[in-house]
Amino acid sequence: xxxxxxxxxxxxxxxxxxxxxxxxxxxxxxxxxxxxxxxxxxxxxxxxxxxxxxxxxxxxxxxxxxxxxxxxxxxxxxxxxxxxxxxxxxxxxxxxxxxxxxxxxxxxxxxxxxxxxxxxxxxxxxxxxxxxxxxxxxxxxxxxxxxxxxxxxxxxxxxxxxxxxxxxxxxxxxxxxxxxxxxxxxxxxxxxxxxxxxxxxxxxxxxxxxxxxxxxxxxxxxxxxxxxxxxxxxxxxxxxxxxxxxxxxxxxxxxxxxxxxxxxxxxxxxxxxxxxxxxxxxxxxxxxxxxxxxxxxxxxxxxxxxxxxxx
Amino acid sequence: xxxxxxxxxxxxxxxxxxxxxxxxxxxxxxxxxxxxxxxxxxxxxxxxxxxxxxxxxxxxxxxxxxxxxxxxxxxxxxxxxxxxxxxxxxxxxxxxxxxxxxxxxxxxxxxxxxxxxxxxxxxxxxxxxxxxxxxxxxxxxxxxxxxxxxxxxxxxxxxxxxxxxxxxxxxxxxxxxxxxxxxxxxxxxxxxxxxxxxxxxxxxxxxxxxxxxxxxxxxxxxxxxxxxxxxxxxxxxxxxxxxxxxxxxxxxxxxxxxxxxxxxxxxxxxxxxxxx
Ligand SMILES: Nc1ncnc2c1ncn2[C@@H]1O[C@H](COP(=O)(O)OP(=O)(O)OP(=O)(O)O)[C@@H](O)[C@H]1O
Ligand SMILES: [Mg+2]
Numbered sequence: 001x002x003x004x005x006x007x008x009x010x011x012x013x014x015x016x017x018x019x020x021x022x023x024x025x026x027x028x029x030x031x032x033x034x035x036x037x038x039x040x041x042x043x044x045x046x047x048x049x050x051x052x053x054x055x056x057x058x059x060x061x062x063x064x065x066x067x068x069x070x071x072x073x074x075x076x077x078x079x080x081x082x083x084x085x086x087x088x089x090x091x092x093x094x095x096x097x098x099x100x101x102x103x104x105x106x107x108x109x110x111x112x113x114x115x116x117x118x119x120x121x122x123x124x125x126x127x128x129x130x131x132x133x134x135x136x137x138x139x140x141x142x143x144x145x146x147x148x149x150x151x152x153x154x155x156x157x158x159x160x161x162x163x164x165x166x167x168x169x170x171x172x173x174x175x176x177x178x179x180x181x182x183x184x185x186x187x188x189x190x191x192x193x194x195x196x197x198x199x200x201x202x203x204x205x206x207x208x209x210x211x212x213x214x215x216x217x218x219x220x221x222x223x224x225x226x227x228x229x230x231x232x233x234x235x236x237x238x239x240x241x242x243x244x245x246x247x248x249x250x251x252x253x254x255x256x257x258x259x260x261x262x263x264x265x266x267x268x269x270x271x272x273x274x275x276x277x278x279x280x281x282x283x284x285x286x287x288x289x290x291x292x293x294x295x296x297x298x299x300x301x302x303x304x305x306x307x308x309x310x311x
Numbered sequence: 312x313x314x315x316x317x318x319x320x321x322x323x324x325x326x327x328x329x330x331x332x333x334x335x336x337x338x339x340x341x342x343x344x345x346x347x348x349x350x351x352x353x354x355x356x357x358x359x360x361x362x363x364x365x366x367x368x369x370x371x372x373x374x375x376x377x378x379x380x381x382x383x384x385x386x387x388x389x390x391x392x393x394x395x396x397x398x399x400x401x402x403x404x405x406x407x408x409x410x411x412x413x414x415x416x417x418x419x420x421x422x423x424x425x426x427x428x429x430x431x432x433x434x435x436x437x438x439x440x441x442x443x444x445x446x447x448x449x450x451x452x453x454x455x456x457x458x459x460x461x462x463x464x465x466x467x468x469x470x471x472x473x474x475x476x477x478x479x480x481x482x483x484x485x486x487x488x489x490x491x492x493x494x495x496x497x498x499x500x501x502x503x504x505x506x507x508x509x510x511x512x513x514x515x516x517x518x519x520x521x522x523x524x525x526x527x528x529x530x531x532x533x534x535x536x537x538x539x540x541x542x543x544x545x546x547x548x549x550x551x552x553x554x555x556x557x558x559x560x561x562x563x564x565x566x567x568x569x570x571x572x573x574x575x576x577x578x579x580x581x582x583x584x585x586x587x
Contacts, residue, residue, distance in 0.1 A: 085421035091414035095327035107316035
């Protein structure tokens, strides 16, 4: 089942006198997110990430295309019964305590009575606010607000959870806790849609990632797909390369570079890689390791965005 | 259910603000003053009103005194209405702009609530707060007049409904302005501008706006504007009649209900179209 499906979505904000200023926040954006996944949307500031979530939750209307969440059109109120949302700059009434926030907002998601009571207790414990539940929200620190926001987003045990910068302002221990929480939700079959700038974190938990820039989808795929760059391999060897090997490689136009005890090669296929290994063995070169080159998500992200800027 | 939750949240918000508490405090002071100062006294020739134990009216037969007391009640209700308009609007005008503020509106609208439902919940929340305040004052006044003058007039309790209704009509304009401007201060200024300048000019248009031109088109436009807005003055006059136990005129109430519905509907349509 698809948790999110959008097709040719576009959004142009018009503002200023007689709509003079226009911003294309999203352009021809088509995306599908399978349910039961942790999906992350990455992109520079102003790329349109929040706009995308806002369209899915009907906070903003798209100017073109269509979008469904949990098999409902986004304009359908029912679509939001089983969704949760942690907005990027959420504000709760300062005069309420953490517990009162959950108890006041729960009924708006159709959660009431003893269920609301028990969820409130469990969630406050889960996000580590148990000791703060009777303290007024205005006295909360930024990280505590974020934790409360997360609890609030989960009050209706949503099947689809939208989190806009969920770990913003949260300490490292808290972040690790939130990651565990999200993985746990995933094992329960929930879908999590994440906007984040913390790429190392995204890399740790996401099943799939999409990269957005200036309203356009640049790439979408698994973390593996986005971080492996072509067919570059590092082959670790023991000892020195015999001259005969160099000559044969030169004759067969195999290019490689060598640094101490490692060869780096760009191969067109697995067969080519194996041919090279065979050749090394024929020349009695001991092979210690073979590794496919892998960049971090951050490196891939930066090079992708740079390429985009250049073009 | 969701509407009730919205109303409850709004009431909580208002209770957390000092303004609505001050409104209740003023009511209490006026009631206490009334209870302390006002009494009636029976003399062999008839009855009279007393203020702080001093004779405040000529001795008169009972029916006449009742009429006098009723006019007093009408004056009191009129005063309360003015107070509610001035202070009640001030106390509640922030409810809708606050709900539409960035960071808060996201929380509300990401829930399975329609936008008109949010507007209605906030509107009714403010209305309930005002209703409770007016009811408190009116029940107090009813008890004081009942205990001190043995006049248990029901009309004064009914005036709670009339005053709340009039406030509801005015608050529909506030809701419209709140969605339009998303700014509490601007909404208050505009609604006061209507109350103190535009409203009275339209109400007394024969003596004011009509003088500008004799053109019939112009005059019908002015008339049109008059009927677009709730007829507060006409309702107020009719409400006073209610307290004097006279026949009420329902026409302004019906017209104002229609007008308020249009304002509310206009606000809801604007809200539906807005991007957050
Ligand atoms: N309500 C609005 N009116 C006009 N323009 C807007 C509005 N909201 C967003 N924009 C514009 O749309 C573009 C995308 O904004 P958006 O908030 O979606 O970015 P983002 O990817 O979430 O950025 P960030 O990483 O900073 O949160 C930006 O250029 C922004 O200026
Ligand atoms: Mg954003």
